[in-house]
Structures are given as C-alpha cells and as structure tokens.
Amino acid sequence: MAKRVDRYSRLIAWLKVLLPLTALALLSTMFLLSRSVDPTNTIPFADTEVQERLRTQQITGPVFAGTTDAGDQISVSASVVRPGTAGSERPEADNLVGQINLNEGGQIKLTAKSGELDAAGEVVVFRGSVVIENSEGYVIRTEHLRSSLSRIEADTLSSVSATSPLGDLQAGKMQLRSDPDSEVVQMVFTNGVKLIYRPKQTDR
Numbered sequence: 001m002a003k004r005v006d007r008y009s010r011l012i013a014w015l016k017v018l019l020p021l022t023a024l025a026l027l028s029t030m031f032l033l034s035r036s037v038d039p040t041n042t043i044p045f046a047d048t049e050v051q052e053r054l055r056t057q058q059i060t061g062p063v064f065a066g067t068t069d070a071g072d073q074i075s076v077s078a079s080v081v082r083p084g085t086a087g088s089e090r091p092e093a094d095n096l097v098g099q100i101n102l103n104e105g106g107q108i109k110l111t112a113k114s115g116e117l118d119a120a121g122e123v124v125v126f127r128g129s130v131v132i133e134n135s136e137g138y139v140i141r142t143e144h145l146r147s148s149l150s151r152i153e154a155d156t157l158s159s160v161s162a163t164s165p166l167g168d169l170q171a172g173k174m175q176l177r178s179d180p181d182s183e184v185v186q187m188v189f190t191n192g193v194k195l196i197y198r199p200k201q202t203d204r
C-alpha cells in the first residue's frame with residue numbers, strides 16, 4: 001500500500017512540472033504563428049478596389065420614398081449614387097428603379113440603366129433604356145425621362161415607342177400627369193403620334 005501511495009505522489013509531482021511546461025510551449029507556438037501572418041492579406045478587397053473606394057464618395061443601395069398630397073406613394077432606388085461631375089451638379093446613379101403606387105389602386109414602374117437623382121431638388125432623371133410600365137398593360141420605351149419625386153409629373157426628353165392593349169404606338173413625347181380636379185393619373189402622347197391599332201380577338 002505504501003508503494004502505491006509513493007508512486008501516486010511521484011506521478012502528481014511530475015504532472016505539476018510537465019503540465020505548465022506543455023502550456024508554455026503551446027503559447028509560444030501560437031505567438032510565433034501569429035507573427036508570421038501578414039495582416040494585409042486578410043483584407044477581402046483588391047488594392048484597386050480599396051483605392052477606388054477611398055478616391056470616390058458613393059452611397060450603395062439608397063432608397064428615397066414619399067407620398068403626394070393625393071396619397072400616391074413614390075419610391076426611387078438605385079444600386080449606387082455618386083457625386084455629380086463637373087458637367088452636372090446632380091448626383092449620378094446606376095440602375096434606377098422607380099415605383100408609383102397610385103391611391104386609386106394602379107401602379108407604375110420605371111427602370112433605367114443610369115440617371116441623376118437629386119433628392120433635395122425632388123427631381124430624378126432616367127437615362128439609357130428607360131422602360132415605363134403600368135398596371136393597365138402599357139409598356140413604354142424611351143432614352144430620357146425626367147420625373148418629380150414629390151408629385152405625379154414626368155416628361156420624356158426623347159421620342160417614345162409603346163405597346164398597349166390598343167396596339168403599337170410611337171410618339172415624339174409622353175407626359176405623365178395627375179389631373180388636379182379628378183386626381184386621375186393620365187398618360188398623354190404628343191408630337192406626331194402614330195398608332196397601329198390591334199383589336200383584341202374575341203372568341204365566337
């Protein structure tokens with residue numbers, strides 16, 4: 001019995017020495033490995049991307065929303081908005097998406113590749129492959145459109161082509177307005193309107 005106790009005591013004594021030494025060795029290894037890692041390699045951006053972000057100021061994914069006096073809801077979003085260049089004071093935007101939810105129940109959607117978004121001036125300009133769609137089946141295409149952010153008011157600055165339930169249409173200009181008396185939103189086509197009427201086929 002005495003021999004077993006003596007062996008147990010010697011084992012405890014050895015463990016008291018070995019365990020602290022093992023812990024010290026592990027800590028030393030971790031310290032040496034941490035010094036060998038280059039912290040710049042952990043940044044998940046390329047050098048050119050970091051330099052571009054530092055050089056240019058931009059807002060990613062902004063959304064602007066408001067309500068007109070008639071209760072229509074207007075929202076405009078973009079993938080990126082940057083400060084305007086020397087030729088334009090308005091901020092420039094990419095991938096513009098505008099949506100108008102009419103108080104009477106209809107909807108109008110506007111999209112464009114780029115444009116200018118001026119929330120302070122309550123103006124948005126859509127440029128490049130502009131598409132206007134409404135819930136009545138109209139799809140209008142143009143290259144340049146200017147719209148208000150505070151009321152239903154938009155004007156194309158270039159010619160338009162459209163498909164509609166009535167047929168195919170071409171015009172020099174389109175205006176989107178809300179009638180001040182009835183508050184009904186209307187699309188008005190002007191400047192050389194050409195309509196190819198396509199009547200709906202009815203089942204006999």
